[in-house]
Amino acid sequence: MKLNHIERAAMNNPIRAAHxxxxxxxxxxxLARGDLSGRHVLEVGCGRGVGSKVILDRLGASRVTAFDLDESMVELARRRLHGRPVTLSVGxxxxxxxxxxxxxxxxxxxxxxHVPDWxxxxxxxARVLKPGGLLLFEELPAHVLDTWVFRTFTVHPRDNRFEAPDFAAELARHGLHGTGTIERRLGGMVFVGAARKV
Known part of the structure; x- marks a missing residue:
């Protein structure tokens, strides 16, 4: 699902970028136990390109392929990442x-x-990862999406949502096994983790 104007403002500002x-x-x-030096990294849902910049500059990837469902966000990412080793598309x-x-x-x-059929x-x-490849994830659990603020101001799907254990179980069903405990951050508002393809 594409973000509404409130979500865009929340996700596209200097505070979020600094975070x-x-x-x-x-x-x-x-979680990666180091950086991603020399790696080809795929960013799903790249928005305006801040994440791809983080993957290159802070995680050390050699190149990034990234896409977003929103063509206007992809255009902003193109401007931000001009001249960098990033391939961008709508996807x-x-x-x-x-x-x-x-x-x-x-x-x-x-x-x-954000994805109805997550x-x-x-x-x-899991399909696009090489054997031994790594997934790094940060996600919002169902109980957060079910709060008044999220139900009122966002357009997240309401059905078929997940908590951290549901997410981990789905990863494992597709051969993506956790490299450690899923961590709850920001007072339980998000969870983060890593899984490797076996």
Whole structure:
């Protein structure tokens, strides 16, 4: 689902960008047990390109392939990432236009909870990861999406949502096994983790 104007404002501002560059990057570096040096990384739901910049500058990827469902966000990302080793396109995480077993890592900066058929998104991520490839994820659990604020001001899907254990179980069904405990952050508003394709 595309973001509404309130969600766009919440996700596209200097505070969110600083949080991604510092706190989220640090979480992912630790979960990856280092950086992603020399790796080809796929970012699902790239928005205006801040995540791709973090993947290059803070996680050390050599190149990034990224897409978003919203063509206006992809255009903003093109401007932000001009001249960087990033391939951008409009795309859907439920139908990733990438060959099977073709990327070293996938990074999800809180996108999958926006997807009505999130299980299909997980299936596609597992398909495109190489054996031994790593998924780094940050997601919002169902109980947060069910709060008054989220129900009133956002357009997240309401049915078929997940808590952290549901998400981990779906990853495992597709051969993506956790590299440690899923961590709750920001007072339980989000959870983060890593899973490797076996």
């Amino acid at each position: 991604q560059h510092h706190r989220e990057a640090a979480w992912f570096r630790r 859907d995480v439920c139908e990733i236009e990438q060959p099977s077993a073709s990327v070293d890592a996938v990074v999800d900066f809180g996108i999958i909870h 299980q299909q998104a997980v299936r596609e991520i």
